Structures are given as C-alpha cells and as structure tokens.
Amino acid sequence: MIQVRVGSNQDFLRLTADSTEDGPPRCLLAELQLDGLSASVLLAQHYATGFADLAEFFQEHGDDWRGWDGVRTWESLEKELRIDASHQSGHVQLRVTLQRFRPDWGNDGWTATGDLTIEPGEQLSRIVQDIKVLVTGS
Structure with missing residues (x-):
C-alpha cells in the first residue's frame, strides 16, 4: 500500500492508493486530519488519465517553489477532493476540501475544509516525488 502525507505530523492530508x-x-x-477533525473520501480515477493531473499539480509547485501569484486549484473527477494552493509568506499554503454528496432527499452530504502549510524546499520536493510514485504505482 502506497501512502503520501502532505502537511505536518498533526495536520495532514494522507493519500493512500489501492x-x-x-x-x-x-x-x-x-x-x-486536523486538530479535532477527521474526514475521508474515496476518489475514483479518471478513466483516461488516472491521477496524473494530481502529480502535475504538485510538480508545478515544486517547479515554482520560490512563489507564484494567485491560487492554483486541483479537483478530483467527482469533486470529492479539492486542493487550492497559494504561495504566502515564503510557504505553500493548501486549503483542502473533502466532501461527500448524498442523493437522499433533504440530505446534501457533508464538507470538511482545512488549511495546511508546506515548506517550499525539501518537504515540497519529497511530496512531489512521493505523489509521482503514488499515481504511477511504481
């Protein structure tokens, strides 16, 4: 089982491949996983590209580790996971949103959102490499 942890020891997004x-x-x-919050969703791959776009999303941040303007966004195929990335005060800031939709009458499901901070040097480089391995399976 391949896992990638994005964030700190206490506050993180963990991605686990089947x-x-x-x-x-x-x-x-x-x-x-955040202080007082734990939420999870299962993401289905895109039939044509798998999760390659997720690796590309993190690679962009690794390439631009010194900073970029605005917010960059990645969203899973069924919109269960959204990651908004910005570069603020010398750090990569991620706003992670997990959500589960329920088709039941009167029940829209749930949404959990939290912020993670990543160091743009070694920590970001490790995450980029780990996610490449995660999405390729090797």
Missing part, C-alpha cells in the same frame, strides 16, 4: 494490482491505482483514499 494495492490490488501493479500499475496506477484505480482509486485513492483521501484522509484529512
């Missing part, structure tokens, strides 16, 4: 076969994962488990 390990049923070799190659890219068919789904990812996204778990958000």
Whole structure:
C-alpha cells in the first residue's frame, strides 16, 4: 500500500492508493486530519488519465517553489477532493476540501475544509516525488 502525507505530523492530508494490482491505482483514499477533525473520501480515477493531473499539480509547485501569484486549484473527477494552493509568506499554503454528496432527499452530504502549510524546499520536493510514485504505482 502506497501512502503520501502532505502537511505536518498533526495536520495532514494522507493519500493512500489501492494495492490490488501493479500499475496506477484505480482509486485513492483521501484522509484529512486536523486538530479535532477527521474526514475521508474515496476518489475514483479518471478513466483516461488516472491521477496524473494530481502529480502535475504538485510538480508545478515544486517547479515554482520560490512563489507564484494567485491560487492554483486541483479537483478530483467527482469533486470529492479539492486542493487550492497559494504561495504566502515564503510557504505553500493548501486549503483542502473533502466532501461527500448524498442523493437522499433533504440530505446534501457533508464538507470538511482545512488549511495546511508546506515548506517550499525539501518537504515540497519529497511530496512531489512521493505523489509521482503514488499515481504511477511504481
């Protein structure tokens, strides 16, 4: 089972790939852990690209570790996970949103949002490499 932790020891987004076969994962488990909050959703891969766009999203931040303007956003196929990234005060700030929709009458599901801070040097480089391994399965 391949896992990637994005954030600190206490506050993090953990992505876990299914390990049923070799190659890219068919789904990812996204778990958000913050002080007093724990939420998780299962993400289905895009049939054509898998999770390659997630790796590209983090690679952009690694390439631009000195900073960028505005907010960059990645969203899963079914919109269960959204990551908004900005560069503020010399750090990479991630706003992570997990949500689960329920088609039941009168029940819209739930949403959990939290902020994570990443150091733009070694920590970000490690995350970029780990996510590449996660989404390729090797």
